[in-house]
Amino acid sequence: MHIEQSILDKVNEWLTPTFDDKTQEAIKEMMTSSPKDLEESFYKNLEFGTGGMRGIMGVGTNRINKYTLGKNTQGLSDYLKKSFPKEQLKVAIAYDCRHNSDTLGRIVADVFSANGITVYLFSDMRPTPELSFAVKHLNCHAGIVLTASHNPPEYNGYKVYWQDGGQLVPPQDGEIIEVIENLNYSEIKFEANESLIHYVDEAVDEAFAESTVKNASFNTSASARENLRIAYTSLHGTSIKMVPKVLEKAGYTDVNIVPEQAEPNGNFPTVKSPNPEEPEALTMALALADKINADIVFGTDPDSDRLGVAVRNNEGKMILLNGNQTMVVMTHFLLEEWRKAGKITGKEFIGSTIVSTPMMLELASGFDVECKVGLTGFKWIAKFIKDFPELKFIGGGEESFGFMVGDAVRDKDAVGAILLMCEIAAQAKENGSSVYNYLQQMYVDFGFYKEYLISLTKKGIEGANEIKQMMIDMRDNPVSEINGQRVIMVEDYQNSTAKNLLSGEIENLTIPKSDVLIYYLEDGSKICARPSGTEPKIKFYFSVNCAIDSINDIPEAEKQLDQKIKNIIAEMQLN
Structure with missing residues (x-):
């Protein structure tokens, strides 16, 4: 096959003595046996997306390896020195259960220390939210x-x-990326200064656990906590290091762990995908819940920032909640608790994202707080906390199964969110109710919202081009009507414009640029298209809603909203 010269130039650079023998041998092997893999490994540099940099492990500029991460770390070291010229620099490093995470974590620590930077390194895997806290x-x-x-x-x-x-958020992310891209691989300092590397474990664990219990506990009685039966799975990930510890510290004694998934394992052998967004991932936890008659089920992803939740419905059957549902339940509970404590003064806010349920805006309005809405990713919610120090952050989330309680952790945090959901479930059970009933009553009070997500995977160079073309087509040929409803507003975050299709007026969006399109229909429906920043996917988000007078109206309303979503998907030819 023909490989472009620009790719071959990169390959040849990686065959110089700057790179170790093992790397060079792997490249030579690909050159003879798999030119397609060679092209995929070098056709671009790995990029920072919504959740940092992610990629397949292997050799090449488009892969995760000691050189791509070493270059990132060297660039970050240079940037830190320029940003804080008179300070003794300190960084914290954590890693999850994935293959090579411990080795890569140590390489990153070596590079920082080689640059004279003090490193606090966890000696074993830890949840991502604990790293955010540790910083x-x-x-x-x-x-x-x-x-x-x-x-x-x-x-x-x-x-x-x-x-x-x-x-990282703009402008720093762009500035750091520029520093990284201007570096040569030969400039990476890999020789560690051992005296600057310090291992941290129990002291930070204890502080993180104490902070979590303080932030996510709300006057639940000891007996209510003891009476809540919990089924929990770490899906072979890092949450096993902290979730049981935090629940025990808070007084939850009936915690039942799925044994087959408790051992951290980067192969994730018992699941197709270690993602609690996927219903299949919680199969074993649901089976355990039925066996022991648990009240609530939790599952976390490998780095313990996302959580999946299942609760019993009125027929006693376990049902999975989606990320929008868990987000509004937790937010509503926090707002109620803050109001009870007299802490809502008009100087508070909750956080959400442009692809999450509009129900968050209704909650904010109902409790007289502000709802700040940003792009996908918790870095934007964390940025709101930094940009508006005069406002107190209550809590916030996004549809992709993430939530943040207060501001002690500045990223999505499954550890704190699990404890908060336990508080809600324990109090509801003690009062003869349930999380399910709590959510149903919210639909009566604030409107019945139903969301749905379609995620299309498009791998490799061809897939990336296909996703790009889909977004171009939607921009160049915008629809004016969907499912018999007029499109009244189109928000294009790439162009920073919101166009009212009825009046023709165009407003400028203040949210940073991003490759996202949102259609608003005259019946309150919302459709969003967005390429993923971390996976080879394009995602379509649907939100529909209606008003209901009582909980008894929910079954019929749900049928109608489900049909509306099906009609929209069919019309957009996405099924």
Whole structure:
């Protein structure tokens, strides 16, 4: 096959003595046996997306390896020195259960230390939210976590956190990327200064657990906590390090762990995907729940920032909640607790994202707080906390099964969210109710919202081009009517415009640019198209809603909304 000269130039650079023999041998093997893999490995440089940098492990510029991560770390070291010229720099590093995470974590630590930067490294895997917490707790200038979240086993990744414990946001991300791209691989300092590398474990664990219990506990009686029966799975990931510890510390004694999935394992052998967004991932936890008659089920992804939740419905059957449902339940409970405590003064806000349920806006309005809506990714919610110090952050989430309670952690946090959901479930059970009933009553009070997601996978160079073309087509040929409803507004975040199709008026969007399109229909429906920033996918988000007078109206309303979503999908030819 023909390989472009620009790719061959990169390949030849990697065959120089800057790169170790093992790397060079792997490249030579690909050159003879698999030119297609060679092209995929070198056709571009790995990029920072919504959740840092993720990619397949292997050799090449488009792969996760010691050189691509070494270059990132060298660039970040240079940037930190320029940003804090008179300070002794400190960074924290954590990693998850994935293959090579511990080795890559150590390489990153070596490069930082070789640059004279003090490193606090966890000696074993830890949840991502604990790293976010540790950055602030240890007064670090930055933090790194090695994780590919819920991606398949062949992936790994590199997330960068700043002083506030939040992920990198503009303009810093762009500035750091520029520094990295201007570096040569020969400039990476790999020789560790051992005296600057310090292992941190129990002290940070204890502080993180205490902080979580303080932030996510709300006057639940000891007996209610003891009476809540929990089924929990870590899906072979890192949450096993902290979730049982935090629940025990908070007083939850009936915690039942899926034994087959408790052992961390980067192959994730018992699931097709270690992603709690996928219903199949919680199959074993649901089976355990039925066996022991549990009240609630939790599952987390490998780095423990996402959580899946299942609760019993009125017939006693376990049903999975989606990310929008868990987000509104937790947010509503927090708002109620803050109001009870007299802490809502008009200077508070909740956070959400442009692809999440509009029900969050209704909650904010109902409790007289602000709802700040940003792009996908918790780095934007963390940025709101930093940008509006005069406002208190209550909590917030996004549809992709993430939630953040308060501001001690500045990223999505399954550890704190699980404890908060336990508080809600325990109090509801003690009062003869349930999480399911709690959600149903919210639909009566704030409107019945139903969301749905379609995710189309398009791998490799061809897939990336196909996704790009789909977005171009939707921009160049915008629809004016869907399912018999007029499109009244189109928001194009790439062009930063919101166009009213009825009046022709165009407003400028203040949210940073991103490749996202949102259609708003005259019946309140919302359709969003967005290429994923971390996976080879294009995602379509649907939100429909209607008003209901009582809980008894829900079954019929749900049928109608489900049909509406089916009609929209069929008309857009996405099924």
